[in-house]
Amino acid sequence: MTDHEFPDVASMKPCIRPDMFDFEGVFLTRFFTDNWENVKNFQARPDDILIATYPKAGYSAIKNPRTTWVSYILDLLYFGNDENQTSQPIVQRVPFLESCFQEFSTISGTEMADNLPTSPRLIKTHLPVQLVPKSFWEQNSRVVYVARNAKDNAVSYFHFDRMNMVQPEPGDWDSYLDKFMQGQNVFGSWFDHVSGWWQKKRSYPNMLYMFFEDLSEDTGREVNRLCSFLGLSTSVQEKEKITKGVQFDAMKQNTLINHVTIPFLDCKISPFMRKGKVGDWKSHFTVAQNERFDEVYKQKMKNSGVTFRTEI
Ligand SMILES: Nc1ncnc2c1ncn2[C@@H]1O[C@H](COP(=O)(O)OS(=O)(=O)O)[C@@H](OP(=O)(O)O)[C@H]1O
Numbered sequence: 006m007t008d009h010e011f012p013d014v015a016s017m018k019p020c021i022r023p024d025m026f027d028f029e030g031v032f033l034t035r036f037f038t039d040n041w042e043n044v045k046n047f048q049a050r051p052d053d054i055l056i057a058t059y060p061k062a063g064y065s066a067i068k069n070p071r072t073t074w075v076s077y078i079l080d081l082l083y084f085g086n087d088e089n090q091t092s093q094p095i096v097q098r099v100p101f102l103e104s105c106f107q108e109f110s111t112i113s114g115t116e117m118a119d120n121l122p123t124s125p126r127l128i129k130t131h132l133p134v135q136l137v138p139k140s141f142w143e144q145n146s147r148v149v150y151v152a153r154n155a156k157d158n159a160v161s162y163f164h165f166d167r168m169n170m171v172q173p174e175p176g177d178w179d180s181y182l183d184k185f186m187q188g189q190n191v192f193g194s195w196f197d198h199v200s201g202w203w204q205k206k207r208s209y210p211n212m213l214y215m216f217f218e219d220l221s222e223d224t225g226r227e228v229n230r231l232c233s234f235l236g237l238s239t240s241v242q243e244k245e246k247i248t249k250g251v252q253f254d255a256m257k258q259n260t261l262i263n264h265v266t267i268p269f270l271d272c273k274i275s276p277f278m279r280k281g282k283v284g285d286w287k288s289h290f291t292v293a294q295n296e297r298f299d300e301v302y303k304q305k306m307k308n309s310g311v312t313f314r315t316e317i
Pocket of ligand 1: 058059060061062063073074157160161162164165221251252253256277278279280281282285
């Protein structure tokens, strides 16, 4: 088996479904803490681009290339014409910084990032802002944060936890939603994550804060925003091509992107590229769940300053 291959999923099942534990105030699993010294001491570079999201907000990266949408857009903007690059799965093109899946890979996220031959390096993280390695701030690296409304994010994360054998068991939807409201998810509370990064943006100008809902409403406009932020003079034709290539249906068909080859993701339970919709929460939340959620949301987000759209 090479560095980038996985064992057959059937043979892996007994050793997976890890426990979640409190790590410096945030729920994580060992897959994100086993390499912590190297994560903490990771040496960022001034031209690095860190793509940060709460899980399932549309960014997609090690064997587990996720935060897919914006990673793929950035990858195409920088390396779309480099066949060498685009023939690799996106998990290898955009390393997942804190990941360390020792059972499945001999290479950690930090090693993969250190070995990246490209410049700039595109690096993905799901860490809450306070756990990001300090060298990113010291080097003034660019950061693209992508946020998704809490309701759709909860639904998407629930289905992902059902199909991802390296995440804790999600249980049923009702109890999952309760845990989500209490912040008991891998990578911690959605509320703290989106608010913490929003807060950081105030003191760190080298960050673009994007919304899944905006990408969904007008992908071309958001590609333009990314180009402005990054100082790219990509041609109109190229931007149009990229915008077309990153639509949900096109990405769902692309096996280098859609993760069907990652053995611990069981796409028979739920596909990685599931629905990609704004407002899908309506087909999951009961009236009672929605009322409960709105109450908790109001309370937890009252001082955050960031607003979301739950439909477009
Ligand atoms: N191009 C495009 N258009 C619309 N929606 C898209 C797109 N790319 C990714 N997605 C949706 O984003 C969700 C996955 O988020 P991530 O890629 O951040 O997942 S991960 O945290 O990295 O595993 C997941 O959302 P759900 O379908 O609602 O589950 C993906 O379908």
